[in-house]
Amino acid sequence: MIKHLVLLFCLLCFVVAGVRVKAQEASAGKLIIEPYTFKTYDGREHQAELGRLSVRENHDRTSSRFIQLAFVRLKSTAAHPDAPIVFLAGGPGIPGIGLGQVPVYFNLFARLREVSDVILLDQRGTGLSTPNLQCPSAGLPPDAFENTARSLHAYSGFVRACVAHWRAQGADLAAYHSNSSADDLEELRRALGAERLNLLAWSYGTELALATVRRHGGRLHRVVLVSTRGPDHLLKLPTVWDLQVSKISRLAAEDPKVGKIVPDMKALMQRVFEKLERNPVTMTVNDRRANRQVNLRVGKIGLQTLIRGDLSDARAFAALPALLYTIDQGDHSILTRRMEQLHNGFGSSAMSLATDCAAGWSTRRLTRVSGETRTALMSNINLQWRPEICRLTGAANLGHAFRSGIRSGLPALFISGTLDPNSPSAQSEEVRRGFSNSTHLIVENAGHESLPASEIQNVIVEFFKGGDVSKRTLSFPRPSFMSIEEAKAPPPSRR
Numbered sequence: 001m002i003k004h005l006v007l008l009f010c011l012l013c014f015v016v017a018g019v020r021v022k023a024q025e026a027s028a029g030k031l032i033i034e035p036y037t038f039k040t041y042d043g044r045e046h047q048a049e050l051g052r053l054s055v056r057e058n059h060d061r062t063s064s065r066f067i068q069l070a071f072v073r074l075k076s077t078a079a080h081p082d083a084p085i086v087f088l089a090g091g092p093g094i095p096g097i098g099l100g101q102v103p104v105y106f107n108l109f110a111r112l113r114e115v116s117d118v119i120l121l122d123q124r125g126t127g128l129s130t131p132n133l134q135c136p137s138a139g140l141p142p143d144a145f146e147n148t149a150r151s152l153h154a155y156s157g158f159v160r161a162c163v164a165h166w167r168a169q170g171a172d173l174a175a176y177h178s179n180s181s182a183d184d185l186e187e188l189r190r191a192l193g194a195e196r197l198n199l200l201a202w203s204y205g206t207e208l209a210l211a212t213v214r215r216h217g218g219r220l221h222r223v224v225l226v227s228t229r230g231p232d233h234l235l236k237l238p239t240v241w242d243l244q245v246s247k248i249s250r251l252a253a254e255d256p257k258v259g260k261i262v263p264d265m266k267a268l269m270q271r272v273f274e275k276l277e278r279n280p281v282t283m284t285v286n287d288r289r290a291n292r293q294v295n296l297r298v299g300k301i302g303l304q305t306l307i308r309g310d311l312s313d314a315r316a317f318a319a320l321p322a323l324l325y326t327i328d329q330g331d332h333s334i335l336t337r338r339m340e341q342l343h344n345g346f347g348s349s350a351m352s353l354a355t356d357c358a359a360g361w362s363t364r365r366l367t368r369v370s371g372e373t374r375t376a377l378m379s380n381i382n383l384q385w386r387p388e389i390c391r392l393t394g395a396a397n398l399g400h401a402f403r404s405g406i407r408s409g410l411p412a413l414f415i416s417g418t419l420d421p422n423s424p425s426a427q428s429e430e431v432r433r434g435f436s437n438s439t440h441l442i443v444e445n446a447g448h449e450s451l452p453a454s455e456i457q458n459v460i461v462e463f464f465k466g467g468d469v470s471k472r473t474l475s476f477p478r479p480s481f482m483s484i485e486e487a488k489a490p491p492p493s494r495r
Contacts, residue, residue, distance in 0.1 A: 030054040031191040038072055042103045046110075049073040053191050055124075058175040059183045065170065069184055070128035072097050074109055074118040082116040083196040083221040085464060086185065088123070090203025090227075093352035095127025096120040104452035111457060115464045116198065121188070123181050123208070125351025131171060133350040135162035139289045140346055145302030145339070146280045148380070155384060158346075159353060159392045166350045167394075174396045176351050177358030182212040189219055196221040198464060202451055203227045203423065207359065210431065213408050224460055226415045227423035227448050230431040232403040235361045235369045235385060236422070238376030244311050244421035245269060245377060248479075252321045257483040262321040269307070270377060272327050276300045281332055285340035298339055303327070304380040306338050311378075312422045312448035314479040322487030334487055350393070357390035358398050405434050412438040413463045415456060417446025419479070439463075444475035 036050035051071045058064035073084075087109065089096040099105050100120040109118045125133040138161060144154035163173065185208075189197050198221050201209035206225040213220060249265035252258050262268060280299035287294045296302075306323075310316035323334050361369075373379050412435045416425040425442045432438050441459060443450060450456050455474050463469050 029187065029191055033073070036072060038074070038100070040101050040103050040106045044103075046074070046106075049075070050128075051119075053184075053188055055184055055187050057124075057172050059180060064172065064175070067124060068130040069124060069188065070097065070122045070130070071188070072100065072120045074113050074120070076115065076117045077113045078115060082464070083198045084117040084119050084192065084194050085112050085115065085198040085200055086119045086121055086188070088121065088199060088201040088205030088208050090205050091126070091352055092123070092204040092208075092355040093126055093349045094204075095122040095129075097122050097127050102452075107454075108451060108457045108460065111461050112200075112464060114461070119188075121185075123351075124184055125176050125349065131166075131169065133166055133171060133173075133176070135348050135350060136165050137289060137347070138162075139287060140343065142294050143297045145305060145342075146297040146299045147277075148301050148383070151301050151305075151383065152386070152389075156389055156392065158348070159389055162348065162350050162353065163393055171350065173350055173354040173394050174358075176354040177396050177398060178208045178211040178355060179215065179398060179402065181208050181355075182215045185212050186216045186219060189216075195219075199223045200460065200464075201225050203448065204229055204355075206423075207231065207233075210406055211402070213410060214406050217408050217410060220410055222464060223410055223412045224415070224463060225412065225428070225431075226451055226456075227420060228414055228416065228428040228431055229423055230427060231359070231406065232362050232365050233423075233427055234356055234359045235365050236381045237369060237424075238372040238378055238381060240424050241308075241311060241378035241381055241421045242376055244419065247419060248311070248317055248320065251479060252481055255321075255481045257486075258321040258325075258481045261484070262325055265321050265324065266377070268321075268324045268328060272324050273300045273303065273377070275328070276303055281335075283332055283336040283339060285336060285343055288344045294343075296339055296343060298335065301380055301383075302339060302342075303335070304378065306335075306342060308378065308381055312420055314419065314445075314447050318479060319482045319487040322482055322484045325484060326488070337490075353393045354395040356385065357393050357395035359402065360390070360397060360399075361385070362400070362403050406431070407434040407436075409436050411463075413460070413469060414438060414440040415443065415450065415459070416440070417443045417448065417450050417476075419445055420448045420450075422448045439470045441469065441472060441474060445478055446474075446476050 031053050033049050033051040036048045038046045038048040051073055053069045054066045055069060056064045057067045087096050089099045097120045100109055112118045122129040138158060140154045143150050196219050199209045206228045209223055209225060245266050252265045253263050277300040280297050282295050282297055284293050284295055310320050326334050369382060414428045414432050416423060416428045428440055432440055459469050459472055
């Protein structure tokens with residue numbers, strides 16, 4: 001749900017030129033703030049401010065063109081506000097303003113106004129910031145999910161077309177990376193006249209927050225890192241994802257709706273993968289871009305791609321046992337619906353491609369990941385991060401200095417979930433070793449996207465108010481699963 005709303009927001013950004021100022025007319029550090037009616041997706045309107053800050057696209061070149069950062073500021077209700085809290089969304093590429101429009105996220109930001117001003121930032125290249133580097137709408141060929149070779153070929157073509165489009169518009173993609181965005185935050189702090197900033201970061205946003213700690217830590221006050229992606233964590237560990245499959249398999253076996261028919265989901269997944277690898281299936285779906293029906297060829301790589309998105313989200317993996325069971329029985333109705341969604345929803349941004357590739361990976365990380373991939377059930381989780389693909393982007397290489405450990409005495413709160421393979425708790429602990437004044441809250445049964453939970457929000461608000469949260473413990477209810485009938489039922493229509 002939230003991912004679909006954010007995607008819709010990104011697409012709408014192409015038609016909101018009326019709220020922008022041309023970047024070419026800007027000057028370094030120029031800040032424009034104006035009253036703004038901030039509308040959340042539940043129809044409510046909130047009085048806020050819309051800001052636009054001009055910065056160099058490439059901070060290291062005085063001849064570089066200007067781009068603009070957009071942000072929404074929610075003014076504090078406190079008599080004596082603390083340092084502004086800047087929200088750094090994930091992705092990379094998810095706009096902070098867009099995520100703030102989701103009611104469960106806005107509830108957190110509204111509560112944080114008790115502490116200070118809250119700034120929802122659209123990082124460079126995203127959302128209302130100019131330029132928005134969303135890739136032009138382009139569908140994948142029908143055989144893109146048939147096997148690994150064809151997936152790589154299709155993805156490479158998509159990346160090549162996206163990069164060519166934005167280079168033709170004058171974008172310097174080598175300037176889009178976490179260090180540049182960290183310097184953007186420092187320029188924003190200066191433009192606002194704030195002595196320090198607080199950072200609230202989620203997912204990829206934590207990589208940006210950590211880069212800011214490294215480069216401008218003396219100008220920060222407190223930092224919250226939710227679902228942490230550290231400096232050398234771009235490549236995922238296949239063993240962590242296979243462990244997640246094992247965890248969900250155990251939970252499903254104990255679930256009254258699916259336990260009897262799917263007593264060993266992991267073994268079922270292995271069997272279905274092998275079937276699809278030997279004999280990909282053909283299914284007819286509606287291609288919304290072309291406004292016609294197309295026949296997709298779906299093999300193991302297609303199902304792995306779906307499952308990769310499901311494994312870190314309890315709302316999504318609720319239907320996973322039913323999906324695998326029906327495929328094993330020769331019923332492709334659920335798979336067809338899901339593949340149609342994947343085919344029509346595929347997209348990315350040049351900002352995301354360049355930022356990920358600039359972060360890169362160390363030889364040590366690559367060696368470990370390569371070794372684990374050879375025998376992993378979830379062997380495709382790093383498919384899009386390959387040297388040949390990164391070379392297409394022309395991204396910067398931030399090198400060893402960027403991927404080394406960070407040391408800081410800043411008050412820091414790390415939050416991770418036991419059901420989050422994207423950002424496992426061990427990953428947070430690895431980063432946290434360099435933070436001498438930190439707390440790590442590990443939430444039982446929480447997945448990657450835990451910020452909407454009111455219990456998590458309570459802890460974050462308390463931390464930013466200066467409270468001691470070191471003794472806090474949290475546990476979410478065990479996830480439940482959909483029956484076969486529930487999973488096969490069409491989703492409710494949205495009005």
